[in-house]
Amino acid sequence: MSDTVENATIEILKGIQGSIAQLRAETTAFRVETLARFDKLEASLRKDRRNAAGMLVMMRATAGDFDARVSEVEERVTVLENRAS
Template sequence: MSENVQTAMYEILKKIQAQLADHDKRFDAVEKRFDELGELVRKQRRDTAGLLVMAKAVTGDFAEQVAAIEERVAALEARGR
């Protein structure tokens, strides 16, 4: 009887070990996906920062052009009076 219990115990332990190995593979796959997502987030942040710099440059240029037009309009208005 004790030999059957020991054999059953070893079989149970082997099954547990196999399940743990399967879980390790799944955790490795999940970690890989998280790493890929982290890289994607960093890339998106970098791209967004670049777009922000470009947007600030464009709005600054636009503001300069509007200011120049306002100066010309003010000069024309002053000349017309």
């Protein structure tokens, strides 16, 4: 019986060792995939920041242009109001 217990124990330990090896392989693969995804996210984030900065510049330019046009219209309205008076 002792021999059977030893054999069973050894088989159980071998199974545990195999499970640990498989877990390590899966963990390594998961880590590689995760790092690749992080790299893609970082690249995308940099691109989005550049795009947002460009849009901000365009919005400021558009707002400045709009303000200049409104000022021109206000000046024309003022001139017309002064003529009518």
